[in-house]
Amino acid sequence: MHSETDRADRSEAVFLDRARAYAQDIPIDVDLDAIQWTVSHRARRRAGSCRYDSDSGAVTVRLAWDAYREHGWDEMAAVIRHELVHAWEFQQFGESGHGARFRDKADEIDAPRHCSPFSEPRLRLVCTAEDCDWSADRFRASVTVTEPNTRRCGVCGARYRVEHVATGRSWRTNEGYEQARKQIGDEW
Structure with a gap:
């Protein structure tokens, strides 16, 4: 067997x-x-x-x-x-x-430049500037996710917030990340 x-x-x-x-x-x-x-x-x-x-x-x-x-x-x-x-x-x-x-x-050789995604992102970075629609998906809690206040939008340079896709919780600082992580718990 x-x-x-x-x-x-x-x-x-x-x-x-x-x-x-x-x-x-x-x-x-x-x-x-x-x-x-x-x-x-x-x-x-x-x-x-x-x-x-x-x-x-x-x-x-x-x-x-x-x-x-x-x-x-x-x-x-x-x-x-x-x-x-x-x-x-x-x-x-x-x-x-x-x-x-x-x-x-x-x-x-008929190779694609990019490959299709195969999973939903866990996190999304979203620019906070009203006139900017930049966002970026993330799958892991990198420094970009855990310390967003040290980074800026990839287009306009404004600050961004991080959203946990499944729960809608968001944060802009490491402290906010730590709180959200605790609140989200097993759903993380």
Whole structure:
């Protein structure tokens, strides 16, 4: 008899095997043998990521399991193409971004510039200026969320407030964050 963990591990292994095999068919000059493929259970915003160790030259492509479960194989195939463009840039140039070089290579292999979100944000930053409609979604309690009074709007430079999406509670200071976190409790 196999445990739930054994089945999940096998499913992830099958998914990663499929990702590696799919990458072989993408017409991009990447040393696939030099790429490590992993699954992330923590990712909430990015369906994939590509990390580069400049000391060793190692490239790791991490694919979000929840994104795969939410969107399925076709969407993840697009994510894999996207991450392969990053791997190509890292291997060829030692750096990667989403600039013109990335866009040109992504167009060659039909890779999206951005990937679809697969989870709802927990938090939202909202500008407090009346004439500014800037907002930004957040998934974790970063310094931007926990100490909003030390940061400013990304468009107009005004202060912003942080909203907890599920409860509607908001704050503008670290003290406000601490209070909201206590009040929200298990719903956080």
